[in-house]
Amino acid sequence: MIAISLLEKYGAIIKTFKNSDTIFEEGKQPTHYYQIISGEIKMNNYNDEGKEFIQGIFYENQCFGEPPLFIDQVYPANAVAVIDSELIIITKNKFFELLENNAEISLNIIKNLSQRLYYKSVMAAEISSQDPEHRVLRLIDYSIAQLNFKKEAAGFLINLTRQQIADLTGLRVETVIRAIKSLEKKGDLKIINRKVYR
Amino acid sequence: MIAISLLEKYGAIIKTFKNSDTIFEEGKQPTHYYQIISGEIKMNNYNDEGKEFIQGIFYENQCFGEPPLFIDQVYPANAVAVIDSELIIITKNKFFELLENNAEISLNIIKNLSQRLYYKSVMAAEISSQDPEHRVLRLIDYSIAQLNFKKEAAGFLINLTRQQIADLTGLRVETVIRAIKSLEKKGDLKIINRKVYR
DNA sequence: AGGATTTTATGATTTAAATCATGTTATCAA
Protein backbone atom coordinates (compact mmCIF):
# COMPACT_ATOMS: atom_id res chain seq x y z
CA MET A 1 0.00 0.00 0.00
CA ILE A 2 2.82 2.48 0.89
CA ALA A 3 6.09 2.02 -1.04
CA ILE A 4 8.64 0.11 1.04
CA SER A 5 11.39 2.55 0.08
CA LEU A 6 9.32 5.43 1.46
CA LEU A 7 8.58 3.56 4.67
CA GLU A 8 12.28 2.87 5.10
CA LYS A 9 13.05 6.59 4.78
CA TYR A 10 10.96 7.02 7.92
CA GLY A 11 12.76 4.38 9.90
CA ALA A 12 10.63 1.35 9.10
CA ILE A 13 11.90 -2.00 10.31
CA ILE A 14 11.11 -5.49 9.09
CA LYS A 15 9.80 -8.05 11.56
CA THR A 16 9.05 -11.70 11.02
CA PHE A 17 6.22 -13.67 12.63
CA LYS A 18 5.75 -17.41 12.75
CA ASN A 19 2.45 -19.14 12.02
CA SER A 20 -0.06 -18.30 14.80
CA ASP A 21 2.14 -15.58 16.34
CA THR A 22 0.19 -12.59 17.64
CA ILE A 23 1.01 -9.17 16.16
CA PHE A 24 -1.26 -7.19 18.46
CA GLU A 25 -4.17 -7.83 20.80
CA GLU A 26 -7.73 -6.56 21.18
CA GLY A 27 -7.96 -3.79 23.76
CA LYS A 28 -4.35 -2.67 23.41
CA GLN A 29 -3.28 0.83 22.39
CA PRO A 30 -1.99 1.01 18.80
CA THR A 31 1.64 2.06 18.48
CA HIS A 32 2.65 1.17 14.92
CA TYR A 33 1.60 1.05 11.30
CA TYR A 34 1.81 -2.49 9.84
CA GLN A 35 2.17 -3.56 6.23
CA ILE A 36 2.59 -7.09 4.91
CA ILE A 37 5.68 -7.89 2.82
CA SER A 38 4.88 -11.58 2.64
CA GLY A 39 2.57 -13.98 4.41
CA GLU A 40 -1.03 -13.86 5.62
CA ILE A 41 -2.52 -12.10 8.64
CA LYS A 42 -6.00 -12.47 10.11
CA MET A 43 -7.80 -10.12 12.46
CA ASN A 44 -10.16 -11.84 14.83
CA ASN A 45 -12.28 -11.69 17.97
CA TYR A 46 -13.45 -14.32 20.41
CA ASN A 47 -16.89 -14.09 21.99
CA ASP A 48 -17.78 -15.05 25.56
CA GLU A 49 -18.06 -18.72 24.62
CA GLY A 50 -14.69 -18.72 22.86
CA LYS A 51 -16.12 -18.78 19.35
CA GLU A 52 -13.83 -17.05 16.86
CA PHE A 53 -14.98 -14.36 14.45
CA ILE A 54 -12.56 -13.38 11.66
CA GLN A 55 -12.83 -9.70 10.77
CA GLY A 56 -10.73 -10.13 7.68
CA ILE A 57 -7.69 -11.85 6.19
CA PHE A 58 -4.90 -9.71 4.76
CA TYR A 59 -2.25 -10.61 2.19
CA GLU A 60 0.97 -9.17 0.82
CA ASN A 61 1.18 -5.42 0.17
CA GLN A 62 -1.88 -4.86 2.34
CA CYS A 63 -1.87 -2.91 5.58
CA PHE A 64 -4.08 -3.62 8.57
CA GLY A 65 -4.94 -2.17 11.96
CA GLU A 66 -4.71 1.53 11.02
CA PRO A 67 -8.23 2.74 11.93
CA PRO A 68 -7.58 2.77 15.71
CA LEU A 69 -4.32 4.63 15.01
CA PHE A 70 -6.26 7.49 13.40
CA ILE A 71 -9.00 7.76 16.01
CA ASP A 72 -6.95 7.14 19.13
CA GLN A 73 -8.80 4.04 20.18
CA VAL A 74 -7.71 0.61 21.31
CA TYR A 75 -7.66 -2.27 18.85
CA PRO A 76 -11.12 -3.77 18.29
CA ALA A 77 -9.60 -7.15 17.39
CA ASN A 78 -6.44 -9.27 17.52
CA ALA A 79 -3.99 -9.66 14.62
CA VAL A 80 -2.50 -13.12 14.18
CA ALA A 81 -0.21 -14.62 11.55
CA VAL A 82 -1.96 -17.41 9.61
CA ILE A 83 1.33 -18.54 8.05
CA ASP A 84 4.92 -17.40 8.58
CA SER A 85 4.92 -13.73 7.61
CA GLU A 86 7.20 -10.76 7.12
CA LEU A 87 5.88 -7.32 8.08
CA ILE A 88 7.27 -3.84 7.67
CA ILE A 89 6.35 -1.58 10.57
CA ILE A 90 6.88 2.03 11.57
CA THR A 91 5.98 3.91 14.73
CA LYS A 92 2.80 5.96 14.97
CA ASN A 93 4.74 9.24 15.13
CA LYS A 94 6.88 8.46 12.10
CA PHE A 95 3.76 7.30 10.24
CA PHE A 96 2.01 10.62 10.80
CA GLU A 97 5.18 12.47 9.82
CA LEU A 98 5.27 10.46 6.60
CA LEU A 99 1.62 11.32 5.92
CA GLU A 100 2.17 15.03 6.46
CA ASN A 101 5.09 15.13 4.07
CA ASN A 102 3.43 13.01 1.39
CA ALA A 103 -0.02 14.37 0.72
CA GLU A 104 -0.68 11.92 -2.11
CA ILE A 105 -0.57 8.99 0.34
CA SER A 106 -3.72 10.25 2.08
CA LEU A 107 -5.86 9.53 -0.94
CA ASN A 108 -4.52 5.97 -1.03
CA ILE A 109 -5.45 5.53 2.59
CA ILE A 110 -8.90 6.96 1.98
CA LYS A 111 -9.41 4.53 -0.89
CA ASN A 112 -8.20 1.60 1.16
CA LEU A 113 -10.45 2.43 4.12
CA SER A 114 -13.36 2.97 1.73
CA GLN A 115 -12.77 -0.44 0.21
CA ARG A 116 -12.78 -2.11 3.60
CA LEU A 117 -15.86 -0.21 4.72
CA TYR A 118 -17.56 -1.32 1.54
CA TYR A 119 -16.74 -4.96 2.32
CA LYS A 120 -18.02 -4.61 5.88
CA SER A 121 -21.26 -3.01 4.65
CA VAL A 122 -21.93 -5.76 2.18
CA MET A 123 -21.07 -8.53 4.63
CA ALA A 124 -23.02 -6.94 7.49
CA ALA A 125 -26.20 -7.06 5.46
CA GLU A 126 -25.45 -10.61 4.34
CA ILE A 127 -24.54 -11.96 7.74
CA SER A 128 -27.52 -10.45 9.48
CA SER A 129 -30.27 -11.43 7.18
CA GLN A 130 -29.66 -14.23 4.74
CA ASP A 131 -29.65 -18.00 4.80
CA PRO A 132 -26.32 -19.83 5.22
CA GLU A 133 -25.92 -20.80 1.59
CA HIS A 134 -26.34 -17.22 0.49
CA ARG A 135 -23.86 -16.02 3.10
CA VAL A 136 -21.24 -18.57 2.08
CA LEU A 137 -21.65 -17.84 -1.62
CA ARG A 138 -21.46 -14.07 -1.13
CA LEU A 139 -18.33 -14.41 0.99
CA ILE A 140 -16.74 -16.57 -1.69
CA ASP A 141 -17.66 -14.11 -4.44
CA TYR A 142 -16.42 -11.20 -2.43
CA SER A 143 -13.17 -12.99 -1.66
CA ILE A 144 -12.62 -13.71 -5.33
CA ALA A 145 -13.16 -10.06 -6.18
CA GLN A 146 -10.89 -8.73 -3.44
CA LEU A 147 -8.25 -11.34 -2.79
CA ASN A 148 -5.64 -12.90 -4.94
CA PHE A 149 -7.25 -16.26 -5.62
CA LYS A 150 -5.87 -18.26 -8.54
CA LYS A 151 -8.01 -18.95 -11.58
CA GLU A 152 -7.63 -22.59 -12.59
CA ALA A 153 -9.33 -24.74 -15.17
CA ALA A 154 -12.10 -25.67 -12.73
CA GLY A 155 -12.62 -22.02 -11.74
CA PHE A 156 -11.26 -19.86 -8.94
CA LEU A 157 -9.69 -21.91 -6.18
CA ILE A 158 -11.18 -20.73 -2.89
CA ASN A 159 -8.18 -20.65 -0.64
CA LEU A 160 -10.14 -20.73 2.63
CA THR A 161 -10.81 -23.65 4.92
CA ARG A 162 -14.42 -24.41 5.84
CA GLN A 163 -13.57 -23.36 9.37
CA GLN A 164 -12.32 -19.98 8.10
CA ILE A 165 -15.47 -19.51 6.05
CA ALA A 166 -17.47 -20.33 9.17
CA ASP A 167 -15.53 -17.80 11.23
CA LEU A 168 -15.86 -15.13 8.54
CA THR A 169 -19.62 -15.59 8.20
CA GLY A 170 -20.52 -16.33 11.82
CA LEU A 171 -21.72 -19.84 10.97
CA ARG A 172 -20.66 -23.20 12.40
CA VAL A 173 -18.27 -25.37 10.46
CA GLU A 174 -20.83 -28.18 10.04
CA THR A 175 -23.30 -25.68 8.62
CA VAL A 176 -20.68 -24.43 6.15
CA ILE A 177 -19.83 -27.97 5.07
CA ARG A 178 -23.50 -28.74 4.44
CA ALA A 179 -24.04 -25.40 2.67
CA ILE A 180 -21.07 -26.00 0.36
CA LYS A 181 -22.31 -29.51 -0.44
CA SER A 182 -25.74 -28.16 -1.24
CA LEU A 183 -24.29 -25.35 -3.38
CA GLU A 184 -22.32 -27.94 -5.32
CA LYS A 185 -25.49 -29.95 -5.99
CA LYS A 186 -27.13 -26.79 -7.33
CA GLY A 187 -24.12 -26.25 -9.59
CA ASP A 188 -23.09 -22.98 -7.95
CA LEU A 189 -19.60 -24.28 -7.22
CA LYS A 190 -17.36 -27.31 -7.63
CA ILE A 191 -15.64 -29.54 -5.09
CA ILE A 192 -12.56 -31.37 -6.39
CA ASN A 193 -10.91 -33.53 -3.77
CA ARG A 194 -12.21 -31.34 -0.98
CA LYS A 195 -11.04 -28.09 -2.55
CA VAL A 196 -13.72 -25.59 -3.49
CA TYR A 197 -13.79 -23.95 -6.92
CA ARG A 198 -16.10 -21.21 -8.16
CA MET B 1 -17.83 17.33 8.73
CA ILE B 2 -16.69 19.81 6.03
CA ALA B 3 -17.42 23.49 6.76
CA ILE B 4 -20.56 24.64 4.96
CA SER B 5 -18.87 27.85 3.85
CA LEU B 6 -16.13 25.81 2.17
CA LEU B 7 -18.64 23.53 0.46
CA GLU B 8 -20.50 26.57 -0.83
CA LYS B 9 -17.27 27.92 -2.35
CA TYR B 10 -17.31 24.79 -4.51
CA GLY B 11 -20.87 25.22 -5.67
CA ALA B 12 -22.71 23.22 -3.02
CA ILE B 13 -26.47 23.39 -3.04
CA ILE B 14 -28.97 22.71 -0.28
CA LYS B 15 -31.69 20.16 -0.88
CA THR B 16 -34.59 19.19 1.36
CA PHE B 17 -36.05 15.71 1.75
CA LYS B 18 -39.31 14.73 3.38
CA ASN B 19 -39.65 11.82 5.82
CA SER B 20 -39.07 8.53 3.94
CA ASP B 21 -37.80 10.22 0.78
CA THR B 22 -34.98 8.35 -0.94
CA ILE B 23 -31.66 10.19 -1.39
CA PHE B 24 -29.99 7.45 -3.41
CA GLU B 25 -30.50 3.76 -4.16
CA GLU B 26 -28.44 0.59 -3.86
CA GLY B 27 -26.73 -0.31 -7.12
CA LYS B 28 -26.70 3.23 -8.48
CA GLN B 29 -23.53 5.10 -9.44
CA PRO B 30 -22.54 7.78 -6.90
CA THR B 31 -22.56 11.31 -8.27
CA HIS B 32 -22.47 13.59 -5.22
CA TYR B 33 -21.06 14.15 -1.77
CA TYR B 34 -23.81 14.44 0.88
CA GLN B 35 -23.67 16.13 4.27
CA ILE B 36 -26.54 16.59 6.73
CA ILE B 37 -27.45 20.12 7.81
CA SER B 38 -30.47 18.99 9.78
CA GLY B 39 -32.55 15.84 10.06
CA GLU B 40 -31.77 12.12 10.16
CA ILE B 41 -30.77 9.75 7.36
CA LYS B 42 -30.57 5.95 7.41
CA MET B 43 -28.72 3.70 5.04
CA ASN B 44 -30.37 0.33 4.52
CA ASN B 45 -30.67 -2.86 2.52
CA TYR B 46 -33.48 -5.29 1.95
CA ASN B 47 -32.82 -9.00 1.67
CA ASP B 48 -34.60 -11.43 -0.64
CA GLU B 49 -37.50 -11.80 1.78
CA GLY B 50 -37.91 -8.04 2.15
CA LYS B 51 -36.37 -7.85 5.62
CA GLU B 52 -34.66 -4.52 6.23
CA PHE B 53 -31.10 -4.16 7.51
CA ILE B 54 -30.01 -0.70 8.67
CA GLN B 55 -26.32 -0.06 7.95
CA GLY B 56 -26.28 3.06 10.05
CA ILE B 57 -28.22 6.17 11.03
CA PHE B 58 -26.64 9.57 10.41
CA TYR B 59 -27.37 12.90 12.09
CA GLU B 60 -26.57 16.58 11.57
CA ASN B 61 -23.05 17.54 10.49
CA GLN B 62 -22.36 13.97 9.43
CA CYS B 63 -21.69 12.89 5.87
CA PHE B 64 -22.69 9.55 4.36
CA GLY B 65 -22.26 7.57 1.18
CA GLU B 66 -18.69 8.65 0.35
CA PRO B 67 -16.90 5.27 0.22
CA PRO B 68 -18.31 4.29 -3.20
CA LEU B 69 -17.34 7.76 -4.44
CA PHE B 70 -13.69 7.07 -3.66
CA ILE B 71 -13.51 3.56 -5.07
CA ASP B 72 -15.70 4.01 -8.12
CA GLN B 73 -18.29 1.49 -7.10
CA VAL B 74 -22.06 1.53 -6.99
CA TYR B 75 -23.85 2.21 -3.71
CA PRO B 76 -24.00 -0.88 -1.47
CA ALA B 77 -27.18 0.40 0.21
CA ASN B 78 -30.03 2.89 -0.04
CA ALA B 79 -30.13 6.25 1.76
CA VAL B 80 -33.54 7.30 3.08
CA ALA B 81 -34.66 10.27 5.19
CA VAL B 82 -36.02 9.11 8.58
CA ILE B 83 -37.46 12.58 9.29
CA ASP B 84 -37.67 15.74 7.18
CA SER B 85 -34.06 16.66 6.46
CA GLU B 86 -31.89 19.32 4.89
CA LEU B 87 -28.75 18.20 3.06
CA ILE B 88 -25.90 20.10 1.47
CA ILE B 89 -24.57 18.36 -1.63
CA ILE B 90 -21.80 18.92 -4.16
CA THR B 91 -20.90 17.03 -7.31
CA LYS B 92 -18.21 14.37 -7.33
CA ASN B 93 -15.90 16.50 -9.49
CA LYS B 94 -16.23 19.56 -7.29
CA PHE B 95 -15.72 17.40 -4.23
CA PHE B 96 -12.41 16.04 -5.51
CA GLU B 97 -11.37 19.55 -6.49
CA LEU B 98 -12.12 20.70 -2.95
CA LEU B 99 -10.06 17.83 -1.53
CA GLU B 100 -7.06 18.60 -3.73
CA ASN B 101 -7.05 22.25 -2.71
CA ASN B 102 -7.56 21.57 1.00
CA ALA B 103 -5.13 18.92 2.13
CA GLU B 104 -6.20 19.18 5.77
CA ILE B 105 -9.67 17.86 4.87
CA SER B 106 -8.20 14.48 3.93
CA LEU B 107 -7.23 13.72 7.50
CA ASN B 108 -10.78 14.47 8.63
CA ILE B 109 -12.11 12.07 6.05
CA ILE B 110 -9.62 9.41 7.10
CA LYS B 111 -10.70 9.82 10.71
CA ASN B 112 -14.35 9.66 9.80
CA LEU B 113 -13.94 6.51 7.70
CA SER B 114 -11.81 4.97 10.45
CA GLN B 115 -14.55 5.67 12.98
CA ARG B 116 -17.17 4.01 10.80
CA LEU B 117 -14.92 1.04 10.07
CA TYR B 118 -14.38 0.68 13.80
CA TYR B 119 -18.14 0.59 14.39
CA LYS B 120 -18.63 -2.00 11.66
CA SER B 121 -15.86 -4.17 13.09
CA VAL B 122 -17.31 -4.13 16.56
CA MET B 123 -20.86 -4.74 15.36
CA ALA B 124 -19.81 -7.47 12.93
CA ALA B 125 -18.32 -9.50 15.75
CA GLU B 126 -21.36 -8.83 17.93
CA ILE B 127 -23.95 -9.62 15.31
CA SER B 128 -22.30 -12.81 14.20
CA SER B 129 -21.61 -14.46 17.47
CA GLN B 130 -23.49 -13.24 20.51
CA ASP B 131 -26.90 -13.76 22.05
CA PRO B 132 -29.64 -11.20 21.35
CA GLU B 133 -29.40 -9.46 24.72
CA HIS B 134 -25.70 -8.87 24.26
CA ARG B 135 -26.21 -7.59 20.73
CA VAL B 136 -28.91 -5.15 21.81
CA LEU B 137 -26.90 -3.87 24.76
CA ARG B 138 -23.75 -3.39 22.69
CA LEU B 139 -25.66 -1.52 20.00
CA ILE B 140 -27.16 0.73 22.66
CA ASP B 141 -23.77 1.39 24.25
CA TYR B 142 -22.19 2.04 20.91
CA SER B 143 -24.99 4.41 19.93
CA ILE B 144 -24.57 6.34 23.17
CA ALA B 145 -20.85 6.70 22.52
CA GLN B 146 -21.24 7.76 18.89
CA LEU B 147 -24.56 9.52 18.58
CA ASN B 148 -25.99 12.56 20.20
CA PHE B 149 -28.29 10.94 22.73
CA LYS B 150 -29.49 13.13 25.58
CA LYS B 151 -28.46 12.40 29.16
CA GLU B 152 -31.51 12.66 31.42
CA ALA B 153 -32.06 11.93 35.09
CA ALA B 154 -32.90 8.29 34.32
CA GLY B 155 -29.83 7.89 32.10
CA PHE B 156 -29.23 8.26 28.36
CA LEU B 157 -32.46 8.23 26.38
CA ILE B 158 -32.09 5.67 23.61
CA ASN B 159 -33.64 7.44 20.68
CA LEU B 160 -34.25 4.31 18.60
CA THR B 161 -37.46 2.34 18.14
CA ARG B 162 -37.39 -1.37 18.87
CA GLN B 163 -37.88 -1.96 15.16
CA GLN B 164 -34.80 0.15 14.39
CA ILE B 165 -32.75 -1.76 16.95
CA ALA B 166 -33.95 -4.98 15.32
CA ASP B 167 -32.96 -3.74 11.87
CA LEU B 168 -29.55 -2.56 13.12
CA THR B 169 -28.78 -5.87 14.85
CA GLY B 170 -30.40 -8.27 12.40
CA LEU B 171 -32.90 -9.47 14.98
CA ARG B 172 -36.69 -9.56 14.84
CA VAL B 173 -38.70 -6.89 16.62
CA GLU B 174 -40.32 -9.40 19.01
CA THR B 175 -36.89 -10.68 19.97
CA VAL B 176 -35.70 -7.14 20.67
CA ILE B 177 -38.76 -6.38 22.79
CA ARG B 178 -38.16 -9.52 24.87
CA ALA B 179 -34.43 -8.82 25.12
CA ILE B 180 -35.05 -5.27 26.34
CA LYS B 181 -37.57 -6.52 28.91
CA SER B 182 -35.09 -9.08 30.14
CA LEU B 183 -32.27 -6.52 30.29
CA GLU B 184 -34.51 -4.28 32.36
CA LYS B 185 -35.16 -7.11 34.83
CA LYS B 186 -31.42 -7.61 35.17
CA GLY B 187 -31.04 -3.88 35.86
CA ASP B 188 -28.95 -3.22 32.74
CA LEU B 189 -31.37 -0.56 31.54
CA LYS B 190 -34.60 1.22 32.43
CA ILE B 191 -37.95 1.42 30.66
CA ILE B 192 -40.03 4.48 31.52
CA ASN B 193 -43.31 4.61 29.66
CA ARG B 194 -41.92 2.55 26.82
CA LYS B 195 -38.82 4.69 26.39
CA VAL B 196 -35.48 2.99 27.01
CA TYR B 197 -32.85 4.59 29.25
CA ARG B 198 -29.32 3.40 29.88
C1' DA C 1 -61.41 14.86 16.39
C1' DG C 2 -61.24 10.60 14.50
C1' DG C 3 -59.39 7.04 11.59
C1' DA C 4 -55.18 4.91 10.11
C1' DT C 5 -50.79 3.51 11.08
C1' DT C 6 -46.91 2.52 13.90
C1' DT C 7 -45.04 0.91 18.03
C1' DT C 8 -45.03 -1.96 21.86
C1' DA C 9 -46.54 -6.21 23.85
C1' DT C 10 -47.29 -11.32 24.80
C1' DG C 11 -48.32 -16.18 24.14
C1' DA C 12 -48.05 -20.47 21.11
C1' DT C 13 -45.79 -22.92 17.51
C1' DT C 14 -42.41 -23.93 14.11
C1' DT C 15 -37.97 -24.41 12.24
C1' DA C 16 -33.40 -23.92 10.89
C1' DA C 17 -29.05 -23.91 12.61
C1' DA C 18 -26.35 -25.16 16.58
C1' DT C 19 -24.86 -28.79 19.16
C1' DC C 20 -23.38 -33.42 20.05
C1' DA C 21 -21.36 -37.62 18.68
C1' DT C 22 -18.45 -40.10 15.92
C1' DG C 23 -15.50 -41.34 12.07
C1' DT C 24 -12.57 -40.79 7.99
C1' DT C 25 -9.05 -38.42 5.44
C1' DA C 26 -5.34 -35.26 4.96
C1' DT C 27 -1.55 -32.57 6.70
C1' DC C 28 2.09 -31.41 9.84
C1' DA C 29 5.89 -32.06 12.95
C1' DA C 30 9.32 -34.84 15.45
Added chain:
DNA sequence: TTGATAACATGATTTAAATCATAAAATCCT
Protein backbone atom coordinates in the same frame (compact mmCIF):
# COMPACT_ATOMS: atom_id res chain seq x y z
C1' DT D 1 7.45 -42.95 9.27
C1' DT D 2 4.48 -42.46 12.36
C1' DG D 3 1.84 -40.22 15.78
C1' DA D 4 -0.72 -36.08 16.49
C1' DT D 5 -3.53 -32.68 14.86
C1' DA D 6 -6.46 -30.32 11.68
C1' DA D 7 -9.91 -30.61 8.21
C1' DC D 8 -13.78 -32.68 6.24
C1' DA D 9 -17.92 -35.39 6.76
C1' DT D 10 -22.62 -37.11 8.35
C1' DG D 11 -26.46 -38.41 11.23
C1' DA D 12 -29.36 -37.45 15.49
C1' DT D 13 -31.00 -34.23 18.80
C1' DT D 14 -31.69 -29.89 20.96
C1' DT D 15 -32.77 -25.18 21.27
C1' DA D 16 -33.16 -20.46 20.66
C1' DA D 17 -34.98 -17.28 17.75
C1' DA D 18 -38.21 -16.70 14.02
C1' DT D 19 -42.77 -16.90 12.88
C1' DC D 20 -47.66 -16.53 13.59
C1' DA D 21 -51.52 -14.59 15.84
C1' DT D 22 -53.64 -11.08 18.25
C1' DA D 23 -54.21 -6.80 20.80
C1' DA D 24 -53.48 -2.43 23.40
C1' DA D 25 -51.32 2.04 23.41
C1' DA D 26 -49.26 5.82 21.13
C1' DT D 27 -48.57 8.73 17.20
C1' DC D 28 -49.43 10.53 12.77
C1' DC D 29 -52.30 12.55 9.40
C1' DT D 30 -56.16 15.20 7.13
